[in-house]
Amino acid sequence: DARVTQTPRHKVTEMGQEVTMRCQPILGHNTVFWYRQTMMQGLELLAYFRNRAPLDDSGMPKDRFSAEMPDATLATLKIQPSEPRDSAVYFCASGLVLTGTGSNQPQHFGDGTRLSIL
C-alpha cells in the first residue's frame, strides 16, 4: 500500500535551533496538509497545499514557522527558532481532491514526527 512518509520520526533539540521536518506525499495526491497534535489542543491544522501552491497557512505562527513544497514529492515544515512550546507530534497528510468533489476526500496520514524542544 502507498504511504505518506515522514522524516525524522523523532527529533530532540535545544531551543533556538532550526528544525526541518520532511514529508513525501502519496504519488498522485494533489493536496498536502500539515497538522500539529498535542494532548491539550488535539489535532490542529497548520497549513495545506493544493498542486504545490499554499492555500491556507492561517494556523501557523508566521514568525517562526514556514511550509514549502519544492516539488511534488516533497513537503517541508521548518521552525526557526524553535521554542519548548513547539514540542508536539507533527503530522503530514495527503489526499486527492478533484474539482467539484469538495473536501470530503480521505486524508492519508504519515506516522508523524515527534518533536521535543528542550
Next chain:
Amino acid sequence: TQLLEQSPQFLSIQEGENLTVYCNSSSVFSSLQWYRQEPGEGPVLLVTVVTGGEVKKLKRLTFQFGDARKDSSLHITAAQPGDTGLYLCAGALYGNNDMRFGAGTRLTVKP
C-alpha cells in the same frame, strides 16, 4: 473552543460491552469523517458520511450523521481490545477546502 466537540473525552470499558461516542457542533458540515489513531501512528480513515441522516456500518461499527448535519455518532457493538485507540471526527464546512478535527475520544477496551 473546538469547532467539533467530542464526548466523552475518555472511555474505558470491558470487552464485549457496547458504547457510543459523539461528535457535536453548532456548525453545519458538508461532510464528516471518522478516523481511528493508534499510539505512534497517524489517524486512519474509517468512514465518510455526506447525507443528513445517513447511517453507515463497518462490521461492528455504526456511524450516523445527524439530520441537520451538525453532529454524528459512532456506536461500537461488542467492543474488543483491538478497538482501543483515539477516535477523531473531522468535518468539512461548506465552501472550505479542509477538514477540521475534534479533540477525540480515547477508548480503552480491557480484555
